[in-house]
Amino acid sequence: MTESRSTTRKSFRREGEDKRREDLIAATLECVAERGLAGATVREIALRADVTAGLIRYYFPAKDDLIGAAYRAVMNRMTVQASDALKSAADDPRDRLNAFVKANLGQPIMDPNNLSLWAGFIGMVHADPAMALAHRDGYLGFRDELEALIREALLAAGKPAEPIHTRRHAIAVNAIIDGLWLEGCLAGDIFAEGELAETGIAAIEAVLAISLNPEKGGAI
Template identity: 40%
Template sequence: MSQQPAFTRAAPNERRQSLIEACARVLAQKGAAGVSVRTICAEAGVSAGLLRHYFSGVSEAIAETYRWTGNRIDAALLQAVEEAGSDPRARLLAYVTASFRPPIASPDLLATFVAFWSLTRSDAQVAAVHDEVYGQFRAELQELLLAWKPCLADPHLAAIALTALIDGLWLELSLGQAPFSAAEADAFVGKWLDSVAG
């Protein structure tokens, strides 16, 4: 517990954030079944009682870790959009294809998401954050789709289908040894978008 004195001097927000990041690492390493107050606090290098000072329990800690993870991904996606310039199609493609490269295409992030997904049917707090994270993702996709093709027949359905396509390609790339490259995934998405646009 040599880390504990330095940790206790940290500001409350830093302590809470350290527990969230520790929870993410435990989820990636041990899955949902391996997460407990003890494993999160051991990973953070703090006493087991500290988690309950910042969260009502493990469920809230996992839900907040899901929210934090979703926000990190969202920031990476929006940065890719900004770097793409002003062309609406390029901005849409940048948003989509950022998922096919680090830091989003990552075995650790995939393992963390598998743990989140496994809890959405049994934990209402995690399920609510799941809906929030994916809802925001689809809303941003829909906005980018409409910026590219304002007369798109059903942008809501297109965003749902594109989310499923992204998840499938991201999953394969994050697992490693996918039968396609990130560049091929980019090209596939580009062709799919053009077919949707007619």
């Protein structure tokens, strides 16, 4: 008896919802990192995740939902990586700020893939209110964390730490970190190992007028 109408369907295993979402987000981030946002088509993502486009739609009703989730995931990942550096830092607040800065200006945070992801999303902030909101939340969260680290470092160095000054310092230090991160991601090959982290620490020490190495004493 001849086999009629070959309708062989690929065998599959079911996965839990969380795992599926995570895998789809990971596949999305890979696609964006390699080919930019435009290259992250539903088909490419599906191929990368070894599923079909229909499954993507099942978990993320519109492509924008997946893109938004991917952005939040990459921002969250960088935040966690920087926070992890705090966990293994010495107890002195200056060491902690030092470790935080160095984490943000070293691998795996300062990485061209992260830059591609970040820029792809950031480029949509002007046109997409949801992206604008996500970015604003992230920015303020990061800056608040930074301001707290700065306040503690100033106090540990015996310097005044009024909110009006720590706010301004946080804005400036955030700029130094972001700006050097950009330089490192975009032109990392022309800098020596650790050069940008050192440059960042030196600039921040100058701005705060303290040393971020407690053994050296309080203020510069």
